[in-house]
Amino acid sequence: GCPKSLHTDQQCSTQMASGQLSRAEALACSGCLHACHVLLYSDTPRQLFGNIPIRHIILMQMRFDGLLGFPGGLVNPAEETLEAGLTRELSEELGVALPISVEDHVNSCHAPASSPSSSPSSRLITHFYVKKMEEEQIIEVERAATSTATDHGHEVLGMVRVPLYTMKRGGGLGPFLSHSFIGSARSQLIDSLLRLNLVAPEELHEALTRSLKIHS
Template identity: 75%
Template sequence: MLRAEALECSGCRQACHVMLYSDTESKLFGKTPIKHIVLMQMRFDGLLGFPGGLVKPSEETLEAGLSRELLEEIGIALPISVEDHVESRFAPTSSPSSSSSSSSRLIIHFYVKKIEEELIREVEKAAASTAADHGLEVLGMVRVPLYTLKSGAGLSFFLSHSFIGNARSQLVRSLLRLHLVSPNELHKALAQTLQMHARSAEDLQEALAFTEVQKRHF
């Protein structure tokens, strides 16, 4: 869906989110190159997503609305331009925290903006100290581990978490489009993530059975 086409949608709500990233020379434990820093956030509902939120095209541009949301969520009103826009599409109707009726007419505009590592650090500090929504709508900023350790830990573990809407696919597509992770590395990470989900299902079944027994004592 084109950006202009999305704005012409009658009766649709509009939301904007952005992936902030930078390059880095840092190394994990002084050995594993981190290469890139990609920021996401833990939301109030326990799901991972990108900073942003609902905007009002009748009162502001999409980019101005996104900057306003960033000020509330990360404490810094980063300037966002039309050139940072990547895609516009309807929100998926299978979001765990949204009913199909409320999300089917929601259009998500996704942006990607590269900034300096120093600014990334400022965003992380502000998000935990001055952002109005910290501890409320947003529970904290997190970095996406783009590396894979010998133990298998790293990107595959991160991808096994729960994401809001299409945030996981936005992340995956962006990593590939920007060449932050090779297709081969990402494929291996996703395959391992699927295996972890199978093991997690077994753990959840065991925990559910345990709580069922505990319920009988109350």
């Protein structure tokens, strides 16, 4: 069973880091399901249309269910370490051997209960990782993901880069954030943009405001 603290409705969110579990606490929950996902990114000197700095390449994916998310998936800690499981998922979804280590771990959180009646002991814990790569490596991952990856066209419909800029008429990060994301992937993205200093806080705030206006 899970330690008592694991039975609460805690979850990670942009405002509250308090819902996090340590990696060890999370693993102590024998009845929990575990999923590991990773944000892969690189710097880039390239510019869009020759005058808009792209700054960073961040890889997300369009999932089979029409939602945006990070590469990764379910891991069984009884059979593999979290990181080995994530590496396995990446080989399936991206078609590359990309070793992920404990140092790449960012946080572990309870996913929000899917329904009020769902059993706390079978609740999902999501483990999030970040890995910085060279631009050439990221481009190689994109290439493999849409050619040799076994899950291409099945679990994964395509890789997408996250636009980090805001154009004069609002195009860029704002419209991107207005799409639908799986689980807490949107928060994981926003938190990472801030934490890794990939977008200035004011720019992110502007994009968030714009993203909320788009469907209202």
